[in-house]
Amino acid sequence: MDGAFLTFLAAKGEPTLINTGFASWAAWVILFAPLLVAFLVTAVPAIRKANGLAAALSISSVGLGLVLTLFVYFFPMLQAGDNVYEHIVSWVAIGDSPLITFGTRMDALAVTMTLVVTGVGFAIFVYALGYMKGDESMGRFYGKFALFVFSMLGIVMSPNFFQTFIFWELVGVSSYLLIGYYWRKHSAGEAAKKAFMTNRVGDFGFLLGILMVWAAVGDATGAFGQDVYSAFDFTVIERAVQTLGASTLFWDSIGYAAIAAALVFCGAMGKSAQFPLHVWLPDAMEGPTPVSALMHAATMVAAGVYMIIRCNFIIAYAEWAPTLICWLGGITAFIAASMAITQNDIKKVLAYSTLSQLGYMTMALGAGAYTAAMFHLTTHAFFKALLFLCAGSVIHGCHHEQDMRHMGGLKSKMPTTYKTWFVGTIALTALLPIAGWWSKDEILGATRITDMVWGSEILLALGVLVAGMTAFYMWRATYMTFGGEYRGHAKPHESPKVMTMPLVALAFFSLFIGFIGIPDGTFGAGTKTNWFEGWLHHWHVGPYAKMVWPLAIIATGVALVGFLIARKIYRNAGGNDPLPAKLGGIWRLWDNLYYVDNFYLWLVKKVQQGVAKVFWFFERWILIQAVINGLSQTVRISGDRVRRVQSGRLGNYVTSFLLGAAVVGLLVLLQVGLASAGGK
Numbered sequence: 001m002d003g004a005f006l007t008f009l010a011a012k013g014e015p016t017l018i019n020t021g022f023a024s025w026a027a028w029v030i031l032f033a034p035l036l037v038a039f040l041v042t043a044v045p046a047i048r049k050a051n052g053l054a055a056a057l058s059i060s061s062v063g064l065g066l067v068l069t070l071f072v073y074f075f076p077m078l079q080a081g082d083n084v085y086e087h088i089v090s091w092v093a094i095g096d097s098p099l100i101t102f103g104t105r106m107d108a109l110a111v112t113m114t115l116v117v118t119g120v121g122f123a124i125f126v127y128a129l130g131y132m133k134g135d136e137s138m139g140r141f142y143g144k145f146a147l148f149v150f151s152m153l154g155i156v157m158s159p160n161f162f163q164t165f166i167f168w169e170l171v172g173v174s175s176y177l178l179i180g181y182y183w184r185k186h187s188a189g190e191a192a193k194k195a196f197m198t199n200r201v202g203d204f205g206f207l208l209g210i211l212m213v214w215a216a217v218g219d220a221t222g223a224f225g226q227d228v229y230s231a232f233d234f235t236v237i238e239r240a241v242q243t244l245g246a247s248t249l250f251w252d253s254i255g256y257a258a259i260a261a262a263l264v265f266c267g268a269m270g271k272s273a274q275f276p277l278h279v280w281l282p283d284a285m286e287g288p289t290p291v292s293a294l295m296h297a298a299t300m301v302a303a304g305v306y307m308i309i310r311c312n313f314i315i316a317y318a319e320w321a322p323t324l325i326c327w328l329g330g331i332t333a334f335i336a337a338s339m340a341i342t343q344n345d346i347k348k349v350l351a352y353s354t355l356s357q358l359g360y361m362t363m364a365l366g367a368g369a370y371t372a373a374m375f376h377l378t379t380h381a382f383f384k385a386l387l388f389l390c391a392g393s394v395i396h397g398c399h400h401e402q403d404m405r406h407m408g409g410l411k412s413k414m415p416t417t418y419k420t421w422f423v424g425t426i427a428l429t430a431l432l433p434i435a436g437w438w439s440k441d442e443i444l445g446a447t448r449i450t451d452m453v454w455g456s457e458i459l460l461a462l463g464v465l466v467a468g469m470t471a472f473y474m475w476r477a478t479y480m481t482f483g484g485e486y487r488g489h490a491k492p493h494e495s496p497k498v499m500t501m502p503l504v505a506l507a508f509f510s511l512f513i514g515f516i517g518i519p520d521g522t523f524g525a526g527t528k529t530n531w532f533e534g535w536l537h538h539w540h541v542g543p544y545a546k547m548v549w550p551l552a553i554i555a556t557g558v559a560l561v562g563f564l565i566a567r568k569i570y571r572n573a574g575g576n577d578p579l580p581a582k583l584g585g586i587w588r589l590w591d592n593l594y595y596v597d598n599f600y601l602w603l604v605k606k607v608q609q610g611v612a613k614v615f616w617f618f619e620r621w622i623l624i625q626a627v628i629n630g631l632s633q634t635v636r637i638s639g640d641r642v643r644r645v646q647s648g649r650l651g652n653y654v655t656s657f658l659l660g661a662a663v664v665g666l667l668v669l670l671q672v673g674l675a676s677a678g679g680k
Helices: 022-043 045-049 051-080 108-131 138-157 161-179 186-221 234-244 254-271 280-286 289-297 300-310 312-316 321-341 346-366 370-397 415-428 435-449 456-482 497-517 531-535 549-570 579-583 585-591 593-643 650-679
Strands: 016-018 083-094 097-106
Touching (some): 022 051, 022 138, 045 138, 051 083, 051 138, 097 108, 097 138, 097 161, 108 138, 108 289, 108 300, 108 370, 138 161, 138 289, 138 300, 161 186, 161 254, 161 280, 161 289, 161 300, 186 234, 186 254, 254 312, 254 321, 280 289, 289 346, 289 370, 300 346, 312 321, 321 346, 321 456, 321 585, 321 593, 346 435, 346 456, 370 415, 370 531, 435 456, 435 549, 456 549, 497 531, 585 593
Parallel strands (some): 016 083
Antiparallel strands (some): 083 097
16 A cells, blocks of 8 residues: 555654565454454354354454464564554455555554453453353354454554444444343343444444545545545544644634534544443443453443544644543543442442543543553553453352342452452552552643643542542442441352453453553653653653652542541441432432433433424324325315216206306396496
8 A cells, every 4th residue: 555544653753664474464363353253153053052162262363363463563563663564455446446445554552452452352251251151142142242352453453434433333233232142131122222322323423523524634635536545544634634734624614623523522422431422331231241341441432532542633633622522521530430439239330430430531532641541541441351350250159149238248258359359449449559540640640731621620620539439439349249248148159260360360460550651750860751652652742741749649648538438438337328318419319320311211202202293293184184185185076076067967968058158148248237337
């Protein structure tokens, strides 16, 4: 492919483009291996019914992707620096000219996200062997699981908007299939439909935004004269923005650029479940726990954040769009944290926690801290996958009990699960020096210094408050699940090794993954950058990360206060929750999810159905009965009356003739009389 389409990385010069040899097309193996497994499981009944074989093929496809990503891309890029591995083929062509192309592009950002998807995904796939054991449809489960990974990898490796949108929709379809996996449960089917329809709202805005950007870029650069594909390509768009400027590119209208950026962000609002399109994510817990872990850690909800980082050049120059994005992230972080406090279902606590952490990432996107957002996405993937798998271990050990009020005392009965849950909790609550502390505080620091967002001081205070709320609801869940005495009815037990070993592996990374983001110079002299920002320096905007110690100390102190309050309330509370009585109306507001779901139901049942009934009345009685049927009846009656004139009876004709002659004669006499009177 023409070098004009390689990734344009302005700040640090041109990367080295590699589009020949094994490294250029190995990404196709990573991408299509899970699809091949999904096809085989679906098309070959013998494989689908052989649960072990289907599982082995699926795990192998993801493991192969992890190994190839490490040894073909990651390690060579560490040594060689800025390499971009690209392999693009003609998909739709007219003659010898490609109209639309299809391919893969592996740069530092794509390699990072691929490692997250395949690395965390591999642990979850192995874990699912134990969790799904005994399920008669486990082969079908692994086939859909592999399709989910394929869809996400397609987004990660896509070099253009056109291809991205195709895989974007495939991720939506895959999530629909997996959320509704237990298809005999009515609630699972409803949750799958809710997720699918909510994402369609965001995807509609996303499609409009893509078309606005495509039209502007194609018109400004003459890309339409080359091929349709080029105006969708991320490289062409970025070069157009950096060369022509956002104002010139978008027809001298910054307002147009902001609208296009906001519409592109609509896609992220749906996939990453940002307010007000957040309502589908907690209901997605109806799927099996491994699905929840993969969806919340490395695939669907990460897709929105990743996509905005990939095309950040559209957002950065778009007037009011960064402020909108940052505030939506802050609002989502707060309301999700408050709703997590009221949950008794252990999986829903983690679901709202994911919403809140995604809010942090979205705040970073609005503040222009794209590497900070990617850093938090990476650390969050490990400790949130760990927490979900620990929750699945608890559910498995307690014989499918999910209500924390019927748990307790599991610290001694499930020691490995408890220890790894503890690691995940301190990572999520951002206690020094575990992973979440470094990535969360980098976001808070970026929010403090940004000049792209109006009201950043308020958002900073909101982010610090959410840190305390996060600590509170996670330690509340810890005490209710693992503290005190067991309150359930089943006999709990530790999960098998096939489930606990992935927990240990994820706990290890949750402990140490944050150290890749320690600013060089935090503890002394240095450049005040960090390894992760150096690795993704082409996507870095603004000043490099540095540790703002007063802010970090305040945020950590607030988190410790949240922990101490949770300890005081729930350490000896047993199954009784004293907080509803203490908070009163605030608790009811949070417990009813701010009535957003009720509002949407009202919109559907009253407004939408009311409008539908008005249009039904208009169609039924005005359009059909009055206009269509009325005209047809008029014609029918008129025809019937006219038909009677031709009766075929001579007497009727003579009578009609005489009556007609008499009428004509009277009219003539009347006319003559009037003329005579006028002459006098």
